[in-house]
Amino acid sequence: MENQFPIKVLMDENGNLTDENYSSKITKELTENFYKNMLRIRTFDKKAISLQRQGRIGTYAPFEGQEASQVGSALALNQEDWLFPSYRDHGATMTFGHSLRNILLFWNGRNEGCIPAEGKKVFPPGIPIATQLPHAVGAAYAEKRKGTKNASIVYFGDGATSEGDFHEGLNFASVLQAPVVFFNQNNGYAISVPLSKQMKTATIAQKALAYDIPGQRIDGNDIFAVYFLTLEALDRARNGEGPTLIEAVTWRYGAHTTADDPTKYRNQQESDERRGTKDPILRLERFMKNRGWFNEEEKSVWLDEISEEIDSAISEMERFPKADPADMFDHVFEKPTWGIQQQKQDLLQVLRGETR
Numbered sequence: 146m147e148n149q150f151p152i153k154v155l156m157d158e159n160g161n162l163t164d165e166n167y168s169s170k171i172t173k174e175l176t177e178n179f180y181k182n183m184l185r186i187r188t189f190d191k192k193a194i195s196l197q198r199q200g201r202i203g204t205y206a207p208f209e210g211q212e213a214s215q216v217g218s219a220l221a222l223n224q225e226d227w228l229f230p231s232y233r234d235h236g237a238t239m240t241f242g243h244s245l246r247n248i249l250l251f252w253n254g255r256n257e258g259c260i261p262a263e264g265k266k267v268f269p270p271g272i273p274i275a276t277q278l279p280h281a282v283g284a285a286y287a288e289k290r291k292g293t294k295n296a297s298i299v300y301f302g303d304g305a306t307s308e309g310d311f312h313e314g315l316n317f318a319s320v321l322q323a324p325v326v327f328f329n330q331n332n333g334y335a336i337s338v339p340l341s342k343q344m345k346t347a348t349i350a351q352k353a354l355a356y357d358i359p360g361q362r363i364d365g366n367d368i369f370a371v372y373f374l375t376l377e378a379l380d381r382a383r384n385g386e387g388p389t390l391i392e393a394v395t396w397r398y399g400a401h402t403t404a405d406d407p408t409k410y411r412n413q414q415e416s417d418e419r420r421g422t423k424d425p426i427l428r429l430e431r432f433m434k435n436r437g438w439f440n441e442e443e444k445s446v447w448l449d450e451i452s453e454e455i456d457s458a459i460s461e462m463e464r465f466p467k468a469d470p471a472d473m474f475d476h477v478f479e480k481p482t483w484g485i486q487q488q489k490q491d492l493l494q495v496l497r498g499e500t501r
């Protein structure tokens with residue numbers, strides 16, 4: 146199956162193009178946009194980890210290492226498309242236009258964090274694994290019924306493919322020929338569980354066969370492969386040709402979340418080695434250097450602009466009051482059920498130091 150679903154690469158680790166069919170589409174402007182967006186989301190990610198360590202936000206899920214997958218796919222979208230993220234995909238949502246302040250508020254437990262920027266169809270992050278897949282298919286099918294050319298993209302991890310919602314989502318999309326792109330980031334782990342313990346199949350892309358939809362395995366650290374192959378899948382969706390399953394093969398360098406210690410279940414040496422070889426930002430930098438498109442001074446100007454933008458989002462986030470833990474019960478259902486009300490009362494009692 147690995148032969149039937151080879152990893153599609155458009156740019157190798159040295160920053161050389163390996164598929165000339167796409168070279169005419171690769172401009173300096175497009176490349177710089179990719180590069181700046183990857184720098185921006187990596188800077189945000191590092192900053193968020195330090196905010197968590199300082200107690201200024203709550204638990205945080207980092208995505209460092211997955212920047213090409215998130216930026217390349219988000220930039221392939223049209224403004225009118227739908228984006229359904231998991232908890233690790235705020236690199237994609239901020240690239241698509243979600244507000245940095247609201248993303249920070251989400252990680253600080255405030256409901257405002259679920260509100261997308263004006264006019265942006267971004268769903269709140271799916272925390273229960275794979276639940277966002279059927280939602281994305283529903284939105285895509287609604288667009289099809291309305292006769293628009295809008296599509297949905299849904300992000301999920303390798304572990305999510307073991308959930309019923311993954312299979313229900315793919316089946317539903319295939320039967321209805323819904324305009325949706327299933328964007329899987331295979332980062333090798335579901336918390337501490339490696340891929341080999343999660344599934345017997347050699348690839349995730351091959352699971353598309355069961356639903357008779359195209360399955361595409363790509364190098365998730367090659368932003369050109371991610372961008373162009375996502376664009377092609379979105380084009381098929383818009384033209385009435387139905388869904389695609391994309392498996393972007395990547396790696397998370399750090400912990401699953403700030404509550405996790407990866408050294409307990411894997412040797413972090415692999416992450417260290419990958420930083421020098423397979424890193425998505427370094428790879429694009431090599432490509433830019435090969436073309437004479439890279440300028441160190443320009444990079445430091447971009448980094449200054451990015452830091453300023455992030456610092457101002459942090460100040461705005463910190464002007465909000467701390468989250469009230471009781472809020473988490475309020476939007477589970479339109480009207481709270483008896484069980485939810487009871488749980489809320491129980492929590493309030495515990496917070497007041499009373500025992501039941």
Ligand SMILES: Cc1ncc(C[n+]2csc(CCOP(=O)(O)OP(=O)(O)O)c2C)c(N)n1
Pocket residue numbers: 233272273274301302303304305306332334335336401
């Ligand atoms: C339905 C459900 N079961 C279990 C969990 C606990 N959980 C949180 S993240 C995670 C691993 C998911 O791994 P993967 O889909 O590979 O995504 P990644 O975290 O690697 O991005 C699990 C099991 C959950 N959030 N939801």
Ligand SMILES: [Mg+2]
Pocket residue numbers: 302303304330331332333334335336
């Ligand atoms: Mg994973």
